[in-house]
Amino acid sequence: MAFDLKAYMAQQVALINAELEEILLALGPHPERLHAAMRYSLLAGGKRLRPILTIAAAEAVAGRGASSRAVLPAACALECLHTYSLIHDDLPAMDDDDYRRGKATNHKVYGEGMALLAGDALLTLCFDILAQRLTAFEPDHVLQVVAEVARAAGAAGMVGGQAADILWEKGQHQDGAIAALLSYIHEQKTGALIVASVRAGAILAGSQPYELEALTDYARALGLAFQITDDLLDIYGDEAKLGKQIGQDLAHGKLTYPAVYGVPESKKQVKELLQAAIASLTVFGPSAEPLRALADSLAGREC
């Protein structure tokens, strides 16, 4: 029988959302409005791709059991990090977006100052969770995850990609071929965190070097396919399904795959990348079924 990805994802999303609820409650009652702003974006019905990848990577290594469930806090930490990046990215000083996932963006509801602080608090909370809630694991493994996540999120990763992105839009980019810059932006802005999500689960589950390498290859290919699909959906996606306006990349003069390579070539790259992602998993048996199914499902991604 084929693997039921839909049921698997629904189950993981329920676990992730329950854990996120508990994490938010543990912050205590004050300041209420800051917590409300954090909660608004953190529990806004995201796809939870990154935390699911953390759990599925742990399962690929250790099978479905107690040790894989124990990575749940790490999975949630990565979702906090992702949510912070969306809140800051939507601010007027950045992309100036009014809608996200069909809801008003954080600063539209809570004001710019509070949205800024909610993002800062979620970024910090990511490291708080990693340091305090992974007591089931060896401290040196946890510390390795903190290092991986910080590196992937910072100037050498996601924030670096964001900076390159806005510099491009403002025409302040450095020299260098456009194709190379496009790869750099996509790898850093989206790819780095997807790779870190997968690696965090694998490291905590006690992966062997060859397993970690295979999963890293998987994550790199998947992350890039995901971002190119994002670019494509901004052209011909369904606004109702996406929960946001399309055509924004073009309007902002963003550097995207379809803009550089055209739509047919971009679609071809997505297909090849997803095949490569699945091929990376040959070292694993049925325990990697969720990761394979996730890559498969991306081919038909509509939001």
Place this chain on the structure above:
Amino acid sequence: MAFDLKAYMAQQVALINAELEEILLALGPHPERLHAAMRYSLLAGGKRLRPILTIAAAEAVAGRGASSRAVLPAACALECLHTYSLIHDDLPAMDDDDYRRGKATNHKVYGEGMALLAGDALLTLCFDILAQRLTAFEPDHVLQVVAEVARAAGAAGMVGGQAADILWEKGQHQDGAIAALLSYIHEQKTGALIVASVRAGAILAGSQPYELEALTDYARALGLAFQITDDLLDIYGDEAKLGKQIGQDLAHGKLTYPAVYGVPESKKQVKELLQAAIASLTVFGPSAEPLRALADSLAGREC
């Protein structure tokens, strides 16, 4: 002979600045403008109070030697964290300040988007440094420091204090006595990070519980005295020495000690807090001389 605080601080500042330089260089060349924005604020000639406290706390516990020097990366991590908070605090959505330490604020030079990202990158860099550069210490001690710093910086600490602060200014604060709210804001906004700076050094140096408790008491008293002095300097400080406009707290309707208790009572509290801070250190011998001298010097703080 009395302890030469000035020479001590100059020596520590030189070590800290050299380490920060190395940390920035290790980020690599791109994206250049992001790194320039990070460097601009990180090497803007701050007093380095927090990192010096980390080093001096380690020295109080372990004496001046190799193990105390080894905490230098943790000290620098805390300076990155402090600098991020200043950059975000100065943004138009927050305090909207044009000058800091006698220089144009980050967003005035690099634009709001880049200043936002430089702050995000410095916050993330703090955890990157803690996780990667403290290899001389036991992973469980390092992890404890990550946890302390994340807790002190986040929604339950500094960001929580900032949120309460802007809610007060906007008249959106919750019920509760003004004096209690003032304490909350000061303890969270400035106090939490000063306490974490001291505790980080002590934990890494292998402090006994009674030593950690004594140093925590010291840091709480010092942090509050520091913040009340800040409030006082905003009233009668010397703009040239401060490197910023005075009277801004009043202009923004900020909740401050002089505003609630008056100037004479605020000055009295600073004096008592600094005496209490020094009294907390009786469990230490001459190794705590830098911490004592620091508290002493705060009494005459002019910038």
